[in-house]
Amino acid sequence: MSNILNKYVSKIDKIAYRTIVDEVVVMTPDDSMLHTLNSIGSDIFSNINGKKSVKEICDIIYKDYDATEEKIAKDVSKFISELVKKNILSLSYAPVT
Amino acid sequence: MLRLPDNIKRLYKKAQKHCVPIEALFELTHRCNLRCIHCYIDSEKKRELSTNGVMRALDVLSQNGTITIIFSGGEALLRPDIFDILKYAKKTGFISTLFTNGTLIDKSNVKRLIDTGVAAFEISVYSDIEKDHDEFTQVKGSFQAATGAVKLLKAGGADVTIKTVWNKRNYHRADSFLRLASDLGVELRGAPYLSVTNDGGAGHLNLRCSKEELVQFYTQVYERRKDRGNEMRKELEKKKYDYDSLKDKRICGACVMKLKLDPYGDVYPCVAFGEKLGNIIHDDFTAFWRENEFAKKFRALRVTDIKKCVGCDDYAFCRTCPADSLRECGDMLAPTDEKCIVAKAQREAFYKIIL
Ligand code: SF4
Ligand code: SF4
Numbered sequence: 071m072s073n074i075l076n077k078y079v080s081k082i083d084k085i086a087y088r089t090i091v092d093e094v095v096v097m098t099p100d101d102s103m104l105h106t107l108n109s110i111g112s113d114i115f116s117n118i119n120g121k122k123s124v125k126e127i128c129d130i131i132y133k134d135y136d137a138t139e140e141k142i143a144k145d146v147s148k149f150i151s152e153l154v155k156k157n158i159l160s161l162s163y164a165p166v167t
Numbered sequence: 168m169l170r171l172p173d174n175i176k177r178l179y180k181k182a183q184k185h186c187v188p189i190e191a192l193f194e195l196t197h198r199c200n201l202r203c204i205h206c207y208i209d210s211e212k213k214r215e216l217s218t219n220g221v222m223r224a225l226d227v228l229s230q231n232g233t234i235t236i237i238f239s240g241g242e243a244l245l246r247p248d249i250f251d252i253l254k255y256a257k258k259t260g261f262i263s264t265l266f267t268n269g270t271l272i273d274k275s276n277v278k279r280l281i282d283t284g285v286a287a288f289e290i291s292v293y294s295d296i297e298k299d300h301d302e303f304t305q306v307k308g309s310f311q312a313a314t315g316a317v318k319l320l321k322a323g324g325a326d327v328t329i330k331t332v333w334n335k336r337n338y339h340r341a342d343s344f345l346r347l348a349s350d351l352g353v354e355l356r357g358a359p360y361l362s363v364t365n366d367g368g369a370g371h372l373n374l375r376c377s378k379e380e381l382v383q384f385y386t387q388v389y390e391r392r393k394d395r396g397n398e399m400r401k402e403l404e405k406k407k408y409d410y411d412s413l414k415d416k417r418i419c420g421a422c423v424m425k426l427k428l429d430p431y432g433d434v435y436p437c438v439a440f441g442e443k444l445g446n447i448i449h450d451d452f453t454a455f456w457r458e459n460e461f462a463k464k465f466r467a468l469r470v471t472d473i474k475k476c477v478g479c480d481d482y483a484f485c486r487t488c489p490a491d492s493l494r495e496c497g498d499m500l501a502p503t504d505e506k507c508i509v510a511k512a513q514r515e516a517f518y519k520i521i522l
């Protein structure tokens with residue numbers, strides 16, 4: 071996994087999602103799949119708006135979870151990279167307006 | 168029939184606990200081209216939501232957690248914008264089922280309909296005999312049209328189920344009805360309940376089966392499922408009336424994890440309750456969903472509040488419905504005789520064949 075901390079992350083336009091209490095479920099229309107995100111995944115997802123970098127998201131998550139900054143950076147980067155592969159998120163060098 | 172993935176079933180439990188309307192039934196129109204004798208809908212001459220209005224309603228539902236949606240009517244396919252609505256539902260992440268009488272589906276539109284992304288179709292069929300079905304819908308040719316639609320949808324690769332209401336006229340034909348379903352390559356689902364209609368109509372209730380007829384019907388049902396006897400006996404144990412667990416269990420999902428929308432945007436607790444909670448276009452959905460007095464009162468009720476059912480031996484077979492109770496007995500905690508008779512007949516047949 072390459073270092074993505076300085077990249078900006080946004081949700082792909084055509085995905086749909088719902089929030090059920092504290093859990094996010096994402097629908098990918100191309101394959102009609104439903105992806106349920108765990109609690110930390112849902113927190114990360116809720117913070118994604120195209121305007122924050124992966125590093126900024128890590129900083130927000132760090133405040134709420136009892137783990138080292140390195141561990142948070144690793145887990146958040148891994149989670150985001152997986153959703154990029156599934157065509158749910160995309161990365162860019164600049165914020166998306 | 169729509170089968171949900173396990174991760175979504177888990178979310179249903181969460182929705183039930185936290186009152187999230189994860190499941191909606193949307194009556195897109197009350198107009199219909201058939202006149203089914205048991206139909207609960209009275210046709211008003213009000214202005215239905217426009218295409219934009221329907222889409223706005225879907226947006227509100229999606230923001231509030233709705234995932235699965237049933238589009239029904241009247242006959243939903245009478246709306247000229249039905250294809251746009253179904254496509255929009257798919258695009259915005261709903262898992263949709265279309266309830267239809269099938270009569271408006273033909274070679275010219277079946278592909279377009281399947282391509283909208285509807286996950287499942289459910290078509291009403293009232294008998295395996297053409298004449299009996301057409302008498303029930305009061306429209307000649309409706310049987311041929313409905314079964315024709317099933318064939319076309321199946322040939323197009325769609326998920327199709329036929330459903331029926333078991334009643335005095337068809338209960339004794341369950342075997343041949345099942346054969347028809349199997350010939351069509353679909354599942355047949357049905358229940359023997361007939362309810363008072365929205366405007367209080369009860370003329371069709373004389374079609375309800377008697378207890379003896381129901382015992383005969385369920386005897387056939389269990390004869391066919393005999394090979395699953397062990398499994399069914401275990402399931403029965405889990406479903407028996409247990410006061411300690413039922414005192415914490417809500418009566419059902421109405422205005423808890425499900426709701427109904429009518430063609431005018433009015434929101435109700437479920438398909439059967441007539442208590443309006445608010446309007447999805449003109450009112451603040453989140454506020455009335457949370458604060459509506461009827462909804463709050465209903466959510467506070469528990470299974471053990473239905474006093475007649477406490478300790479009932481037939482409970483495991485019972486599908487008591489508070490909305491039916493309210494319509495028929497004027498009290499949602501007073502079960503209708505119909506539900507007790509069906510449950511008793513089912514238990515009698517189960518004990519005879521399975522136990
Ligand atoms: S049991 Fe009756 S009141 Fe409850 S959700 Fe079902 S139809 Fe509605
Ligand atoms: S059979 Fe009647 S008394 Fe028994 S649980 Fe059902 S509604 Fe209640």
